[in-house]
Each structure stands twice: as structure tokens, then as C-alpha cells.
Amino acid sequence: MKFGEMPYQRIDFDAAKKELASIMEAFQAAGTAEEQLNVHRRYYKLMGHIKTQATLAEIRHSIDTSDPFYEKEKNYYDQEMPAFLNQEVQYKKLLYHSPYRRELEAVIGGPALKNIELAAKAVSEEVVPLMQQENALVTEYQKLLASAKIDWEGQTLNLSMMTPYLNHENRDIRRKAASKVNTFYQGIEEQLDTLYDKLVKNRTEQARKLGFETYTELGYCRMNRNSYGREDIENFRKQIKKDWVPFAEKMWENRRKRLGLAKLYHMDEGLSFPEGSPKPSGTPEEILKSGQEMYEELSPETKEFFDFMMERDLFDVFSRPHKQVGGYMTYLPDYQAPFIFANFNGTAGDVDVVTHECGHAFQGYISGKDPIMEHSDITMETAETHSMSMEFFTNPWMEHFFGDRAADFLKSQLEDAVVFIPYGSMVDEFQHIVYDHPEMTPAQRKEEWKKLEHQYKPHLTYEEESPFYAEGGFWQRQHHIYSYPFYYIDYVIAQTDAFQYKIWMQKDYKAAWESYLSFCQASASDFFTRMLKDAGLDSPFEPGTIRQIAAGLEEIYDRM
Structure with a gap:
């Protein structure tokens, strides 16, 4: 079946809750591990259908955020899904505490049971209204960025459509494009600050209601960090600062020389060759x-x-x-x-x-x-x-x-992948700082971002046409920070x-x-x-792994 032919029908969550309650009752009544697995297959069918219909609504809303029908459907799932997921956790707890747990684990795997443990810590009836509000705030952020209407040579372009001009081989065009995009972000800066402030406070309140000191701990549970923790991540970032940042800076310096520039500004970072970054041919x-x-x-x-x-x-x-x-x-x-x-x-x-x-x-x-x-x-x-x-x-x-x-x-692919590592690590450290200190003001968050830029991207200089970035606002265009906390690492x-x-x-x-x-x-x-x-x-958390990878890549890069 082609995607356009896939039928959509809104999930009736009252009926879904009744079916899940019936599954839970049958699971508890089952007298053997095999009987419980048969009941569990009913759960697969129910969840598969719910995920399919919710995903169809999500995709079709993404395709056209102005479509009122799918906007309404998206909002419906934002509201209804948290309560249903809370009931799903109750079912998973039955699985976790099953008298046949060992037999079940042999089939579904150890990570599944560990994830149930994490999920149980991450949701409760008490935080469902906050989760609904969080979903609505994320949707508002996504719509705000999708609303961009940038006038470019008589055309109206969105942010994605501006990318070729932001990375254009003509520096005047790059400067002009950077200025226009900066103007858009400056125009919504107050809305961005307000939205993120609400998200940080909302997530922190969820964490405290669930017994966590900060949202960071809750965020790790929701990201299913089932085989490593915060200390591993912190040690990983230390390796990046020590053994990777110098390697990445070598890439930036090579790019500056190749472009023939006295100084590499932010607007130049997306260009890899003076004749322009390689572009695919064809439609x-x-x-x-x-x-x-x-x-x-x-x-x-x-x-x-x-x-x-x-x-x-x-x-x-x-x-x-x-x-x-x-x-x-x-x-x-x-x-x-x-x-x-x-x-x-x-x-x-x-x-x-x-x-x-x-x-x-x-x-x-x-x-x-x-x-x-x-x-x-x-x-x-x-x-x-x-x-x-x-x-x-x-x-x-x-x-x-x-x-x-x-x-x-x-060559540019390898360079871009190498220089991403410090940026991605910076995004992660920034989020740890923010959620460890939810009382921070928008201005204080931007100051913290600027400090991190000096550590992870010491070469970085913003052009005069981009005061939004220069004042510490670049992170606000990174939608993961708003939409998927702690994902970026x-x-x-x-x-x-x-x-x-x-x-x-x-x-x-x-x-x-x-x-x-x-x-x-x-x-x-x-x-x-x-x-x-x-x-x-090799595990990236093991001491020396990052240094070893950098050395191996440097050999490849030097032969290019």
C-alpha cells in the first residue's frame, strides 16, 4: 500500500484504555509464561495500531503545518497520549513483576525489562497534565520556526530553503542571507525565550513531582539510558575537550586557509571550498x-x-x-x-x-x-x-x-563530521547546566552558551550581521534543545x-x-x-578511545 492510500482514523482512547485494561486482566489471570506471552501479543497489536495512527497524523501535520485537520489531530494526541502512556506503564509493571519474569526476559530481552524500570520512574498520573502542556509547548515552538517567511529576491522562503544561500560561495550572498535569518530570529527572540523558560520550569516540576532533584535525572530515564549514566557522559565530554577539540580546530584552520580568508567567521563555516561546497547534480x-x-x-x-x-x-x-x-x-x-x-x-x-x-x-x-x-x-x-x-x-x-x-x-563530509563532535558535546553540556539551574534567566542561559562556545569552538567569531548569535542565541535554533532534551549527545x-x-x-x-x-x-x-x-x-566511554579514533581519522584525512 502506498503512503497516500494509508487510511487514517483517530484513535478512540477510551476504547484503547478498555482494551488495555482487558489485556492487563488477562495477563494477571494467565497461568504460565506461554499464556502471558500470548496475552502480550495482544498488547503488541494494540500498541502497533495506536502508534500507526498517531504517526500518520504526525507525518501529515509535518508535511503541512497549516492543515487545520491534522493540526487538530496532532493536538489531540498531544493531549491524550500522556494519560494512555501512563496506563501502559501500569501494564509494563505487571510484566516486570511477573512470576514468570525469567522466562519472559529470555524472549523479550534484558533491556526491555530495564526500560520498564526506567519508564516506571518517569511517569505518573500526577504529571500527565504537565506532559500534555509540555507537548503543546514543543508543538508551538515547531510551528514558530515553520512560520518563517523570509523575503529573498522576490520569493518567500522558509528556513530550510535559505540553507543554500547561507552556504553560498559568494560571501556577499552569505552575509545577506545570514542577516535575514538573524532578523527572523531576533523578531521571535522574546517568544523563544518565553517558550524555553516555560519548558524548563515545566520539566523541572515534573521531575520534582516524580521524586527527582532535577530534570536531568528524569531526562536520563526518559532517554532510556540503560547501560551508562551521567558520570560516563561527563567523562566522555572531558575526552572531547582534551583529545578532540584540537583535532577539530585543525579542520577549521584548514578550511580557513582553503577559502583564503584572514578570519573564519560563523557565516563561512558551512562553506568547504572557495568554488562552493559540493552540490548534488540532478533533480x-x-x-x-x-x-x-x-x-x-x-x-x-x-x-x-x-x-x-x-x-x-x-x-x-x-x-x-x-x-x-x-x-x-x-x-x-x-x-x-x-x-x-x-x-x-x-x-x-x-x-x-x-x-x-x-x-x-x-x-x-x-x-x-x-x-x-x-x-x-x-x-x-x-x-x-x-x-x-x-x-x-x-x-x-x-x-x-x-x-x-x-x-x-x-573531504568535506569527514571535516563536517569531525567538527560536529565539539558542537554536539557543547549542546549536551549546556542542557546539563540549564536543568541543574532551572532558575536561570534567559540572559544567563545565553551567557553560559557563550562560555561553552569558547571552550568547544575557540576559533568561532560571529559577523556583525548576526547579533542574535553573537549574544548567545545560537542554541535557540537547535530544535532538539526544545523538543528532545538530552537527545543530542x-x-x-x-x-x-x-x-x-x-x-x-x-x-x-x-x-x-x-x-x-x-x-x-x-x-x-x-x-x-x-x-x-x-x-x-570500542566503547566511547573507555579512556583513550577518543584519542585513538582521532589518530586513526587524522591518518585518513592527511591522505585525502
């Missing part, structure tokens, strides 16, 4: 077609996956007015179908959709065949390892997209895993791919740190 349709050819050659598994996506119209990648900014991959359980949402804008980011987002979707397609639903509940650093690694595994096919500038693309952790595959595939591509495929198939059947070891990768 969006041709890029997808090239992607199909690439995955056909990569492996039988990737061919089957991409053909499935194309045949069922499971991509929405064309930029349009009123479309939500950014991109994501999501999953429709009833159809065992991944879905990719993005905004093509004529930059290398379009190819990232065909590599990064397809890395997510490929793993989703594989894990969707697993009858154990819990095995699909991957933690985010695992999910991002799938996607970021796929970016490197597809390197041999970049001529399909960039022609004679493929080598330039590969998962990208950083995953990037270190992907770098290990990058180094490995230079020596033995086939062995690296086999490891990656096995890692994707493992899904969430085991804990992240253990799956890394089984795949032949």
Missing part, C-alpha cells in the same frame, strides 16, 4: 533514483529495503511552504513501513537524506520483521550509529551524486561509533559491513555497550 527525483541504484549494488538487503520505500512512496523530501523544518525517519508498525521526511534544498544535505535517514530506515525495515516489539525499542545512540555509519558505507557511490566533485564531498556518541567503521572499512570493507549488518539486526535485543563489543567496536 530530487534523480537523486532518489541514484540512491536506488546505490543500494541495489551495496547489498541484497539494502536493495530490498530501498525498492520497498520507493514502491510505496515512503519519502516526502520536497521543500514546500508551511512544511515543518528539518528531517526525520519514523515507522508505521501496521504496515511494517519506515517513512522518511525531509526538506531537499539543493545542498549536500539532500544526499544525507539518502544516506543518514536511510540508515535509520534500513534498520527499521530489518527490525520490523522481528516479532518481538521490544527489540525495536532502540536507544537513540544505537539508532544514530545505524544512520551515521551508513553515511560512510555509501562513500564508494558518491560519484553518482557529485560527479567529478565526489572527492571534495568526501546520542549523535556524538554514535558519530564516534561511525568513525570506527570508517577506519575499519579502509582496511576491510566487507568485514566492516558484516559487522554493521549484524549490529542493525541486533536492534535492541541487548544493551548498547554490550552490542558494541559484540560488533567489534
Whole structure:
């Protein structure tokens, strides 16, 4: 079935709650582990259908945020889902405390039981109204950014559509674009400050009602940090500051020299070569077609996956007015179908959709065949390892997209991935500071951001046309900080895993791919740190790992 033909019907949560109550009653009455597993399969069917319909509403709202029907549906799930999820936790507690727990764990896996423990700490009836309010605030933020109408040479563009001009090879155009985007953010600065202040206070109140001292602890539970904790993350960031920032600064300095600039300003960071950053040739349709050819050659598994996506119209990648900014991959359980949402804008980011987002979707397609639903509940650093690694595994096919500038693309790809690590770590440390000190004012938060910029990006200088950024506001365009607290470090952790595959595939591509495929198939059947070891990768939390990866990449980079 094609995506446009998938029927949508609003979930009746009163009926869903009755069905879940019936499942709970049957589960408690079951006299054997096998009987409980049979009841548990009823739970899979119920949750799969709810997730499918809620996701259809979410996707269609993302595609057109001005559509009143799906805006109403999105708001409906924002309101109703928290209470239902609270009841779901009550069911999972029965699973957790089952007299047949050992037999159940042998089927659904240890991480599933640990996640139930974390989920039980993270929700209660008392915080449901606050969770509903939090959802509404996040939706308001997303709509605020999607409302951007920037006048550009007689056209009205959104933020995604401005990207090619922000990274244009002509510096005057970059400066003009930066100024216009800055003007947009300055115009909504007060709204951004107010929204984030409300979110911080809301999340802090949730945490305290649930018995936590700060939201940071609750955030870790909600991110399913089931195999590492705050101390591991803090030590990881220390390694980044000590062993990675100097490596990243080397990249920035090389880029400055290559561009022939006396000083590298923020508006220059997105440009990798004086003649312009490599751009894919061909129309969006041709890029997808090239992607199909690439995955056909990569492996039988990737061919089957991409053909499935194309045949069922499971991509929405064309930029349009009123479309939500950014991109994501999501999953429709009833159809065992991944879905990719993005905004093509004529930059290398379009190819990232065909590599990064397809890395997510490929793993989703594989894990969707697993009858154990819990095995699909991957933690985010695992999910991002799938996607970021796929970016490197597809390197041999970049001529399909960039022609004679493929080598330039590969160099800029590696540079961009390396310099992302300090930025992503900075986002994470900023959030720890904010939620440890929820009483901070908007101005104080911006001061903290500026301090972190000096530590993680010491080369950084903002142009005069961007006072919003220069005054410490850049973080407010990073939607994860508003929408998905504590998610961003998962990208950083995953990037270190992907770098290990990058180094490995230079020596033995086939062995690296086999490891990656096995890692994707493992899904969430085991804990992240253990799956890394089984795949032949080093844990990024171990002392010395970051230094070792940087050394391996520097050898590759110096040969480019």
C-alpha cells in the first residue's frame, strides 16, 4: 500500500484504555509464561495500531503545518497520549513483576525489562497534565520556526530553503542571507525565550513531582539510558575537550586557509571550498533514483529495503511552504513501513537524506520483521550509529551524486563530521547546566552558551550581521534543545561509533559491513555497550578511545 492510500482514523482512547485494561486482566489471570506471552501479543497489536495512527497524523501535520485537520489531530494526541502512556506503564509493571519474569526476559530481552524500570520512574498520573502542556509547548515552538517567511529576491522562503544561500560561495550572498535569518530570529527572540523558560520550569516540576532533584535525572530515564549514566557522559565530554577539540580546530584552520580568508567567521563555516561546497547534480527525483541504484549494488538487503520505500512512496523530501523544518525517519508498525521526511534544498544535505535517514530506515525495515516489539525499542545512540555509519558505507557511490566533485564531498563530509563532535558535546553540556539551574534567566542561559562556545569552538567569531548569535542565541535554533532534551549527545556518541567503521572499512570493507549488518539486526535485543563489543567496536566511554579514533581519522584525512 502506498503512503497516500494509508487510511487514517483517530484513535478512540477510551476504547484503547478498555482494551488495555482487558489485556492487563488477562495477563494477571494467565497461568504460565506461554499464556502471558500470548496475552502480550495482544498488547503488541494494540500498541502497533495506536502508534500507526498517531504517526500518520504526525507525518501529515509535518508535511503541512497549516492543515487545520491534522493540526487538530496532532493536538489531540498531544493531549491524550500522556494519560494512555501512563496506563501502559501500569501494564509494563505487571510484566516486570511477573512470576514468570525469567522466562519472559529470555524472549523479550534484558533491556526491555530495564526500560520498564526506567519508564516506571518517569511517569505518573500526577504529571500527565504537565506532559500534555509540555507537548503543546514543543508543538508551538515547531510551528514558530515553520512560520518563517523570509523575503529573498522576490520569493518567500522558509528556513530550510535559505540553507543554500547561507552556504553560498559568494560571501556577499552569505552575509545577506545570514542577516535575514538573524532578523527572523531576533523578531521571535522574546517568544523563544518565553517558550524555553516555560519548558524548563515545566520539566523541572515534573521531575520534582516524580521524586527527582532535577530534570536531568528524569531526562536520563526518559532517554532510556540503560547501560551508562551521567558520570560516563561527563567523562566522555572531558575526552572531547582534551583529545578532540584540537583535532577539530585543525579542520577549521584548514578550511580557513582553503577559502583564503584572514578570519573564519560563523557565516563561512558551512562553506568547504572557495568554488562552493559540493552540490548534488540532478533533480530530487534523480537523486532518489541514484540512491536506488546505490543500494541495489551495496547489498541484497539494502536493495530490498530501498525498492520497498520507493514502491510505496515512503519519502516526502520536497521543500514546500508551511512544511515543518528539518528531517526525520519514523515507522508505521501496521504496515511494517519506515517513512522518511525531509526538506531537499539543493545542498549536500539532500544526499544525507539518502544516506543518514536511510540508515535509520534500513534498520527499521530489518527490525520490523522481528516479532518481538521490544527489540525495536532502540536507544537513540544505537539508532544514530545505524544512520551515521551508513553515511560512510555509501562513500564508494558518491560519484553518482557529485560527479567529478565526489572527492571534495568526501573531504568535506569527514571535516563536517569531525567538527560536529565539539558542537554536539557543547549542546549536551549546556542542557546539563540549564536543568541543574532551572532558575536561570534567559540572559544567563545565553551567557553560559557563550562560555561553552569558547571552550568547544575557540576559533568561532560571529559577523556583525548576526547579533542574535553573537549574544548567545545560537542554541535557540537547535530544535532538539526544545523538543528532545538530552537527545543530542546520542549523535556524538554514535558519530564516534561511525568513525570506527570508517577506519575499519579502509582496511576491510566487507568485514566492516558484516559487522554493521549484524549490529542493525541486533536492534535492541541487548544493551548498547554490550552490542558494541559484540560488533567489534570500542566503547566511547573507555579512556583513550577518543584519542585513538582521532589518530586513526587524522591518518585518513592527511591522505585525502
